[in-house]
Amino acid sequence: xxxxxxxxxxxxxxxxxxxxxxxxxxxxxxxxxxxxxxxxxxxxxxxxxxxxxxxxxxxxxxxxxxxxxxxxxxxxxxxxxxxxxxxxxxxxxxxxxxxxxxxxxxxxxxxxx
Amino acid sequence: xxxxxxxxxxxxxxxxxxxxxxxxxxxxxxxxxxxxxxxxxxxxxxxxxxxxxxxxxxxxxxxxxxxxxxxxxxxxxxxxxxxxxxxxxxxxxxxxxxxxxxxxxxxxxxxxx
Numbered sequence: 395x396x397x398x399x400x401x402x403x404x405x406x407x408x409x410x411x412x413x414x415x416x417x418x419x420x421x422x423x424x425x426x427x428x429x430x431x432x433x434x435x436x437x438x439x440x441x442x443x444x445x446x447x448x449x450x451x452x453x454x455x456x457x458x459x460x461x462x463x464x465x466x467x468x469x470x471x472x473x474x475x476x477x478x479x480x481x482x483x484x485x486x487x488x489x490x491x492x493x494x495x496x497x498x499x500x501x502x503x504x505x506x507x
Numbered sequence: 508x509x510x511x512x513x514x515x516x517x518x519x520x521x522x523x524x525x526x527x528x529x530x531x532x533x534x535x536x537x538x539x540x541x542x543x544x545x546x547x548x549x550x551x552x553x554x555x556x557x558x559x560x561x562x563x564x565x566x567x568x569x570x571x572x573x574x575x576x577x578x579x580x581x582x583x584x585x586x587x588x589x590x591x592x593x594x595x596x597x598x599x600x601x602x603x604x605x606x607x608x609x610x611x612x613x614x615x616x617x618x619x620x
């Protein structure tokens with residue numbers, strides 16, 4: 395089992411370009427989340443999903459979109475990249491229950507120049 | 508709103524020293540509290556958690572006790588190793604919002620031989 399897989403690991407974009415950050419999990423978790431981590435700060439929630447076909451905004455959703463057509467995949471899309479979106483992005487997946495495992499991906503480091 | 512405050516790093520220690528990382532929180536209601544650890548180049552891993560007042564979470568020699576009266580969840584380890592060098596994040600969430608975590612800024616710990 396790979397847990398949560400994020401691709402790509404690194405990417406440089408120009409202002410105004412678009413891209414999709416991929417997140418796939420093989421643990422059959424219902425709950426999936428996208429966080430961003432800025433230097434010297436904790437992670438902030440962008441979007442989340444509690445199951446296929448269901449998504450909702452987190453704390454910092456502006457400039458991003460998500461979809462959840464399958465349990466396994468939760469892609470994050472940037473339509474018009476801006477320098478403020480330079481960050482490290484983490485996908486997180488898990489299941490409700492105090493003893494259920496949870497998994498973070500290894501992150502995607504995105505620079506927008 | 509809810510917030511988590513951690514002591515600033517980096518914290519530099521010698522091997523076998525005692526480690527304490529302070530964490531306090533502000534929240535309406537009764538959150539669950541977590542410590543996550545992030546090793547270089549990796550995603551976050553859940554280190555330990557506590558779901559109610561006076562609970563003690565423990566894992567890999569680390570401990571933290573949920574102190575409602577002081578709204579704190581300080582992380583401690585009696586004898587650190589070089590392999591404990593990482594960034595440690597304190598976080599909270601509420602039972603009806605599983606996975607929606609409010610993080611502190613993180614504390615970098617450097618353990619030298």
